[in-house]
Amino acid sequence: MSKKIVVLGAGTAGTIVSNNLRRHLPADWEITVIDRDDNHVYQPGLLFVPFGIQKSSTLTKSRKKYITAGINFVIDEITHIDPDKKQVKTRNHQFDYDFLVISTGCRINPEENDGMMDAWGKNVFTFYYLEMADMLRQKLNEFQGGKIVMNIAEMPIKCPVAPIEFVFLADWYTKSKGIRNKTEIELVTPLPGAFTKPKATAVFTEAAKQKNIKITPGFELNRVDGKEKFIESVQGDKVNYDLLVTVPTTSGDPVITNSKMDDGLGFVPTHHNTLKALKHDGVYVIGDATNVPTSKAGSVAHYEADVVVFNIMAEIYGAKPEEIFDGHSTCFIVYSKGSSSLIDFNYKIEPLPGKFPMPKLGPFTLLKETKMNWYGKLGFEALYWNVLLAGKHLGAPPTLVMAGKEVG
Ligand SMILES: Cc1cc2nc3c(=O)[nH]c(=O)nc-3n(C[C@H](O)[C@H](O)[C@H](O)COP(=O)(O)OP(=O)(O)OC[C@H]3O[C@@H](n4cnc5c(N)ncnc54)[C@H](O)[C@@H]3O)c2cc1C
Structure with missing residues (x-):
């Protein structure tokens, strides 16, 4: 060999x-x-x-x-x-x-979504790559009210919680600018709800309700009309926007x-x-x-x-590969600047409430917004560059751990 x-x-x-x-x-x-x-x-x-x-x-x-x-x-x-x-x-x-x-x-392939490129960088933006995230910052800076629509063109996408975090942060941002009462925020998604997993979807839907954010599920994008400023689904439903933030076809x-x-x-x-x-x-x-x-x-x-x-x-060493991976995923979900939730799940186990990574101690709390989770989200960056990229284990197995999770 x-x-x-x-x-x-x-x-x-x-x-x-x-x-x-x-x-x-x-x-x-x-x-x-x-x-x-x-x-x-x-x-x-x-x-x-x-x-x-x-x-x-x-x-x-x-x-x-x-x-x-x-x-x-x-x-x-x-x-x-x-x-x-x-x-x-x-x-x-x-x-x-x-x-x-x-x-x-x-x-992402915005050119695959009918009409999207005609309004790209004008009234259609994404935050999925650096240059466009920066352009969106300028656009939001100038934004004085109107309707912000966050749309997922189709699944799968990278980081499926990012669009929910975007609308939550848009709520915080427009409040802090004093223009929330002049702003509508809507998440338009092909999923049956805010997220891929039903229990977490229920929690995020409630949070969206508290923040006066509308969620429109089951919307399969057919085209973007940047001139008239609306998106249209395959079924012919239309949603108007002033600012469209998109995760295009991936x-x-x-x-x-x-x-x-x-x-x-x-x-x-x-x-x-x-x-x-x-x-x-x-x-x-x-x-x-x-x-x-x-x-x-x-x-x-x-x-x-x-x-x-x-x-x-x-x-x-001549052995067969083992069937070890269980779909384990761990994601912070930012609720506003200063507050975040956290989910931990796999192919079979939905996100559950509880503490993470240490049972009872946390310090992070699952499926609940806390300040400590926000510090976790911020601290994750240093962990990423200095520990995770090096391929270190953090003493935990790659599969989901049930200890610390509240079942039932
Ligand atoms: C807005 C946003 C927020 C996110 N938030 C989180 C989060 O909070 N937590 C989390 O866990 N994940 C998050 N993610 C997702 C996470 O960043 C990705 O899932 C992760 O980077 C995937 O790693 P990867 O190596 O598969 O892909 P990438 O990191 O994208 O790497 C792929 C690499 O392949 C190279 N490549 C591809 N094709 C070629 C080619 N033909 N020739 C040469 N090079 C090539 C690319 O240049 C690239 O460097 C987020 C992503 C986005 C966009």
Whole structure:
């Protein structure tokens, strides 16, 4: 065996898994991680940029700085994957592998939503990438009242709680500017409610009601009319807006589709529990690039990395990959500047009330807004750069822990 591992993408998942692999594998295993640029963006911070809580200039750091010594970091565009020949092509190179880890994430495609690009940056904005989050900050700064509509074009999206957090923060922001009484806020979503899980949806719906935020569920976006300022659903329902904030149609990276490894939406069909690609030997998938039915979130990527590393090592030593991953996801949900909730769930267990991570002690409280959760959300950034990206475990298993959760 040539002993080569290639990791595609050095975002959250690719960086964590590469560093974790380097720590566990003997030095004669060569690890190469490839990304198109050297700019690692702390994406959870994008939520705060439109509201002036965080400056966009603080969110980007060099990827190199977070990739451990002993890993080859290549800056290049990945152009093709050949899982039969076990080869990856980039614009300038070709790489052979024994194991491949796909961590190419996902991307928004506003050009796929009818009419959206006509009003892009005029009355339609997103906060899902840096430049646009900054433009939205300027737009909100000038905003003197009217109707703000937050729309999810279709599922799946990255970080499914971010749109709820956006409307909650819009409520806080317009209140603090003294224009809440002149502002309507509406969340328009294709989901049956505010979130993917019914119990958490009930809690978020109540919070939205308290904040006088309207939720319109079951809305499948057909087109945006930026001139007349409305969105129209496939069923012909219309919602007017003055400012549209969107999460456009999301897909995996085109290299997945171009390599014919996708599920029709650009994601790689992945075993839900081993995280091995369903159709290709020697290939694991991690982070937003998978099609596993849990949130596309950095916390998920962190939990998945332990499983991918374990299973690659199992295969190296001649064992079968284990069905370990349970869809575990942990997300803060910001309610306003200074207050946040927290959810912890997996494929089967819905978000439950209780304490996290330590039973009884917390310090964080599940499914409830607290100031301590807000400090957790703020503190998460330092944890991300200094601990999580290094692929460290925090002493917890990658799967959901029931201790501390209130059942029934
Ligand atoms: C507004 C917002 C708020 C969020 N909040 C949270 C939160 O509070 N908590 C949380 O856990 N998660 C949050 N997330 C989600 C989290 O950031 C992502 O789920 C996580 O970054 C996924 O990691 P990834 O490695 O799969 O993808 P990414 O981190 O996006 O990395 C993918 C990498 O692949 C590279 N790549 C792709 N294709 C190619 C190619 N063809 N050639 C070369 N390079 C390529 C890209 O350049 C990129 O660096 C948030 C996301 C957003 C947008």
